[in-house]
Amino acid sequence: MGRFADALAASTAGRGRPYEHVHHAYFYILPGFIVYFVFVLIPIVNTVRYSLTEWTGFTAPQYIGLANYERLLEDGRFWNALGNNAFFVIFYTILPIMLGLFLTSLMARGNLRGMVIFRTGLFVPQVMSAVVVGIIWRWIFDYRGPLNAFLRDIGLGAAVKPWLGDFTWAPYAAGIVGSWVEYGLCMVLFIAGVQSISEELYDAAEVDGANAWHQFRHVTLPGLQQQVLVAFVVTFIAALRVFDLVFVLTRGGPGRETQVVSMLIYEEAFEYHRAGYGSAMALVMTVLIVSVSTAVFYAQSRREERENAR
Amino acid sequence: MRVSIRRTLFTYTILTLFLFIAVMPFVGNILTSLKTRSELASGLFALPETWRWENYANAWQGARFDDFFLNSVIVVVPVVIVSIVLSLFSGYAFGLMSFPGENALLLLVTLGLMAPSEAVIIPLWHLMDVLGLRSTYWALILPQIALSFSFGTFWMRAHFKGVPRELIDAAVVDGCNTSPFSLRNVLWRILLPLSGPALMSLVVLVFMWTWNEFFLVLVIGGGEYRTLPVGLALLRGRYSSDVPVMAAASTIVSLPVLVVYLIFQRHFIRGMVSGALKA
Numbered sequence: 001m002g003r004f005a006d007a008l009a010a011s012t013a014g015r016g017r018p019y020e021h022v023h024h025a026y027f028y029i030l031p032g033f034i035v036y037f038v039f040v041l042i043p044i045v046n047t048v049r050y051s052l053t054e055w056t057g058f059t060a061p062q063y064i065g066l067a068n069y070e071r072l073l074e075d076g077r078f079w080n081a082l083g084n085n086a087f088f089v090i091f092y093t094i095l096p097i098m099l100g101l102f103l104t105s106l107m108a109r110g111n112l113r114g115m116v117i118f119r120t121g122l123f124v125p126q127v128m129s130a131v132v133v134g135i136i137w138r139w140i141f142d143y144r145g146p147l148n149a150f151l152r153d154i155g156l157g158a159a160v161k162p163w164l165g166d167f168t169w170a171p172y173a174a175g176i177v178g179s180w181v182e183y184g185l186c187m188v189l190f191i192a193g194v195q196s197i198s199e200e201l202y203d204a205a206e207v208d209g210a211n212a213w214h215q216f217r218h219v220t221l222p223g224l225q226q227q228v229l230v231a232f233v234v235t236f237i238a239a240l241r242v243f244d245l246v247f248v249l250t251r252g253g254p255g256r257e258t259q260v261v262s263m264l265i266y267e268e269a270f271e272y273h274r275a276g277y278g279s280a281m282a283l284v285m286t287v288l289i290v291s292v293s294t295a296v297f298y299a300q301s302r303r304e305e306r307e308n309a310r
Numbered sequence: 311m312r313v314s315i316r317r318t319l320f321t322y323t324i325l326t327l328f329l330f331i332a333v334m335p336f337v338g339n340i341l342t343s344l345k346t347r348s349e350l351a352s353g354l355f356a357l358p359e360t361w362r363w364e365n366y367a368n369a370w371q372g373a374r375f376d377d378f379f380l381n382s383v384i385v386v387v388p389v390v391i392v393s394i395v396l397s398l399f400s401g402y403a404f405g406l407m408s409f410p411g412e413n414a415l416l417l418l419v420t421l422g423l424m425a426p427s428e429a430v431i432i433p434l435w436h437l438m439d440v441l442g443l444r445s446t447y448w449a450l451i452l453p454q455i456a457l458s459f460s461f462g463t464f465w466m467r468a469h470f471k472g473v474p475r476e477l478i479d480a481a482v483v484d485g486c487n488t489s490p491f492s493l494r495n496v497l498w499r500i501l502l503p504l505s506g507p508a509l510m511s512l513v514v515l516v517f518m519w520t521w522n523e524f525f526l527v528l529v530i531g532g533g534e535y536r537t538l539p540v541g542l543a544l545l546r547g548r549y550s551s552d553v554p555v556m557a558a559a560s561t562i563v564s565l566p567v568l569v570v571y572l573i574f575q576r577h578f579i580r581g582m583v584s585g586a587l588k589a
Contacts (some may be wrong), residue, residue: 016523018360022410027490028403028497032396032459038496039434039456040422047435057436075584103328107321108314119576121329124336127571127578131539136339139553144336155588166549189583230583244524248543262428262525269432270529279432286429293424 044286052282055276057269068280078281081261084171085240088260091175092182092239097231099179100186101224104194109202115191122184124219130181134248137177138164141249164250167257174249174258182238182246186231193227194220233296240289261285334565343557350553362554367560373549377534378541379562382521385450385537388519392451393458394512396444398505399457399490401466404499406478422460427525430457435529450531454523459518463583469508511577518567518578538563543565 017177051068053061072078114116139145141163141192148160163173201219210218221228243262244253252259269278314446338354343365345358369375403409404416434453481500488496528539537543542563543554550553571578 021488022408024488024490025403025409025412028399028407032400032463033419035396035452036419036422036456036459039437039453040425040430040459041418042435043433044421044425046436047429050432057432103324108317112318112321112325116575118325118329119419119579120572121333123475123575123579123582124332124568124571125520126582127567128336128525128564129539129542130569131522131543132339132564133335133523135542135560136335137557139342140335140338140354142553144350149351180331181337183328185582187328188579189368225347241428244539244543247524247528248323262426265428265431266525270435275436277434282428282432286425289423289426290421295403302419 040166047279047286048281050276050279052277053279055279056273057275058273061276064276068277069279069284070079072280072284073182077256077259077264080256080259081259084258085242085260087171088175088178088242089236091172092178093235095179096186096235097228099183100190100231101221101228103187103222104190105212105220107194109194109197109199112191119188119191124184124189125181128234130244131248133181134245137180137284138249139284141173165254167254170250170254170257174246177245177249178239182235185234189227189231189293190224193224197223224231229296229300233293236291236292239283240292241271339557339560343554343561345554347552347554353377356459365554365558366562368549368552368555369562373539373545373547373555373559375538375559375562378536381531381535381541382537384447385527386517388451389454389458390516393454393462394509396459397462397466397512398502398509399499400463402470402501404463405467405470406473406496406501414445419460419463422457423464427457429554431526431529434526439532444530445533445535447535450527450535450537453526453530454520457526458519461581462516463510465512466505466508469505470501473504477504482586507509507577510574511581514570514574514577515571515581521567 024254052063054064054067055061081118089123140147143160143165144146147163151157151159159243161169164170166173184241197219201223202215205215205219241262242260243266245256248259250258252263265278265281265285268274268281315512333353341355341358342350344361344363346362346367349358370379401421404412404419430453438444438449443452478496481496486494486496486499490497495538521537522539523537524539524543525535527535528543531537531540542559545556545559549559
């Protein structure tokens with residue numbers, strides 16, 4: 001056998017196994033992929049196509065080029081909704097991460113007994129239907145609800161208001177519910193992360209005379225990089241795509257104070273029957289979310305490469 | 311040492327406080343669901359004078375949550391079973407086999423991992439008319455199988471990649487093969503018995519996501535085909551302003567997921583955290 005044949009054999013040795021018939025792979029993938037192709041991939045392509053049309057959803061779509069996107073740029077409602085999503089990032093992402101980091105830094109390190117109970121409980125808001133979460137908090141914030149009753153009891157009757165119907169307060173009230181949903185996730189992630197940081201690093205820092213803040217800044221925070229990144233991606237995307245919670249809490253109101261992009265898409269496409277314009281909005285939202293995920297994923301794999309190279 | 315004990319005590323105080331904040335709204339909701347409307351004023355955590363189980367009867371029959379519950383079961387069961395089987399197959403191929411087009415196909419599957427349902431909803435809504443599936447359970451089942459396929463594939467692929475090669479090689483020596491039509495197949499004989507925990511995690515996650523799915527069902531499953539969350543969110547009529555009945559309905563909607571979660575909490579947390587890592 002020549003060298004070429006040897007090299008070829010060597011290069012394929014790790015790949016196609018002797019027992020393996022390459023065409024079998026397609027048999028395994030095909031059934032699922034066909035369903036995925038018809039109900040996910042084709043619709044994604046069609047969203048792009050419809051976004052270039054004027055279309056009610058019932059009659060034949062009329063090609064209008066990029067007109068929907070031009071309209072989008074000048075549509076105050078779209079920018080208002082996107083602004084509200086950005087506002088929710090403060091409550092869904094920044095507050096829970098800050099709170100999680102702050103609390104984790106105060107906590108004892110090492111194995112905590114009974115952590116299973118805390119982890120299970122803290123994670124409960126993550127697994128509940130957002131509709132249920134919305135119904136419960138809608139009552140808590142209701143004018144006749146428990147929050148106002150509590151305020152009256154402690155002598156703050158002047159602060160009583162219909163929280164979710166108040167133009168100033170509704171965005172904060174809806175945002176707080178988001179923080180409540182996400183903080184447990186951040187805490188669970190960070191506590192698990194801190195436990196995997198080597199105790200020697202803290203000992204070394206102590207020997208060097210590092211105070212609590214320095215330990216946090218130079219040991220805890222770098223050690224939690226990975227977890228903070230995960231928490232950031234998950235909660236940031238949650239803030240960008242929120243629909244059910246806002247739908248139940250405020251329906252975007254009062255006025256358009258809590259209107260978010262996904263809700264606007266729903267209204268445009270299925271209530272006002274501007275499916276072409278709705279598709280353009282949906283595509284912008286998708287590109288936004290996919291690029292955030294991809295950027296973080298890319299940054300992370302680059303970092304891993306660098307670390308492996310060391 | 312004293313510092314450390316104080317710190318441990320402090321840690322448990324914080325954890326307990328935030329555990330309470332996370333769980334109390336649900337506890338309050340269950341209490342509310344057993345009260346009369348006039349008892350509402352006495353505070354969220356006040357115990358009901360008599361336990362008003364008829365709130366549940368009113369939600370179940372009066373507000374038609376029996377129908378919504380049945381719809382949820384009819385949709386969730388096939389979605390979970392079919393998604394798991396399809397993911398098992400594709401995860402096996404992507405995890406352990408090499409074939410032309412592997413990377414391109416995997417990249418296409420990644421798209422479904424990142425794209426929100428808004429990316430597909432408008433054409434999907436139209437497609438259901440074209441296929442004549444509007445007003446059938448299929449309109450809710452098929453898209454949700456498709457939307458679970460990406461995560462399921464990646465999940466099983468990661469699991470299969472972790473299986474030691476020697477196990478498979480030994481099985482091949484014993485005469486196992488890759489043919490999907492053979493009973494002496496590596497997947498059935500070797501991999502499936504090893505995949506219990508991975509499959510279990512996938513089952514509970516797909517169950518939760520499908521049970522809680524709102525947007526897709528809201529748009530595509532109109533009228534008779536509402537599942538529990540949509541039924542709850544769109545409830546109109548005399549019960550929609552009856553806070554205790556709404557609380558009872560909320561409990562009905564969340565109880566199945568809560569029970570499964572409490573039994574399999576490890577699977578949930580592992581799945582949602584590492585799943586998020588990939589997504």
